[in-house]
Amino acid sequence: MRLLYVFLLILAVRLASVFVVQTYYVPDEYWQSLEVAHKLTFGYGYLTWEWVQGIRSYVYPLLIAGLYKILALLQLDSAHLLVVLPRILQALLSAYSDYRFYVWTGKRKWALFLILVPWFWFYTGSRTLANTLEASLTTIALSYFPWYGESTAYLWPAAICCFLRPTAAVIWLPLSLYHLRKSSQNVLELILKRFVLIGLVVAGLGIAIDTYWHGQLIVTPYEFLKYNIFNNIGSFYGSHPWHWYFSVGLPTVLGINTLPFIFGVMETVQKSEKFPVSKQLLITIFLSLVVLSAVEHKEFRFVSSLLPLCLYVITDALSRWSTRASSTMLWTTALVILVGNILPAWYLSTVHQKGPIELMPKLREIAQEYRDEREHQANILFLMPCHSTPYYSHIHQNVTMRFLTCEPNLEKKEQYKDEADRFFEDPVHWINSHIPMHPLTALPTHVVLFDPLAENISVFLRNYRLLHRIEHAEHRQSRTGRSILVYQRLKKGEENAFNRGPDQEQQEPDVHDHPPLEDLVLAKENENLFN
16 A cells, blocks of 8 residues: 555656646657657648658657547547647656656665656656656666566566667666676577567567558668767767766756765765665666767757666665664755755746747647638748747647758758758848748748847838747847747738827837837838828
8 A cells, every 4th residue: 555655646746747847848859759649640740850761760659649549539639638648648657667666776765755856857757758758668677677586577668768769778788788697597598588589579569660650661770870870960969078978967967966876876886795786777877978978969868767777876875874874964965855956846847948838829829810811820930940849739720830940961961051050140131032022911920039039130020010928038049038029910901000109009019029110110101101
């Protein structure tokens, strides 16, 4: 019964994160899962270059697509449910993996505490990221690993991990070698009957699924490695120094837990005979970081699968330390860890980069209700860094939308620049080259952008009025800003309605939001002289 209460507590925290975490993290949360599932289920949407080139597996999006299909059959496919239910599905899996962590560590109190409080896991544990799925499967596999026995059940979730994210092999290769070295079974027989057999079954099913949905025979793990590792395509999206995972990446993911992790490392190194599991986990963590550091493109989420390994090391050390620590020290330590995780979890989950999530319901309303002079639906243009927002999965209306793309240099052209880079180099030139200016009805009905850009394209925006200003972040950068602005094209006859005199001031756009609109009154009055 106690285990049931533990699971319910874990489940409550994970489900709470679904509704508390309302900020934007990385594009893959939507563009590599929800958007793909939406196109599979409803027939419209957008697939990024990764899906065109076949470097992504359909396994994870198909789980979400199955959920979408059920909603569609029940006629419950509202945009809200399309967004929330996949996150609840991921939260359930994360909750089960957390429960398995608690069981794996010997049902220790520190284990339950440490799996519930990490800011990064609260922040990402219910997001529809392949990395979140990988972290959950890694934890489940670790809980079934034969630390003190001969079980091979862990090979199933480990194999799925490696198929979906081939880089997961950096964790499971050293652990598998450790298993083979300590096993009392015949090594060759173990490899052939378990490792190879399970690997072939998982790979066979995965290849069959991907071949069907990609429309050609394809091995997505190989394509993933070919593009991201061998061809180093990932560096197109940014590169970091070799030591970044050691100096920034893992310490940031751990947050305040870095301090007890360092303590755990010291304890394990000094008394390795007392911490055999932690010793092997530290070796795995170190080797994983070394291998991942060889790749130029680095992100925090790429080491999220190492989080359960680190938390085990912390649990092991603190559990032994607790037997000789005073009650005051125990409570102080727990309080520092708790507060040190709550603060970043709250800030990043509710404040930082909340704009895109608050934007989508407004665009959804526009897509549902707006009609132009010809009774056509909205035509939305995103003049933002590519993938700055979710897309059709959050609007669930088959309206025309356009965003600035950022495909890497797949054809290895000299002096290559993606569309987003070309736009931000000279926004006015790009608009003049790509957006028809006449007649007025040929313009996009709505334009979405970050506030710094509005000053640079003020002439273009004279045909629009400010509809929404949405807070986004605290700092203004070159391509992103503090706010997201939504502009709506002026309809015929609306020019006067929004540019009259003081008696119509309440209908005018906020000139402080868009200073160039101050000149619009005079411009339109002069225009009327010739009408």
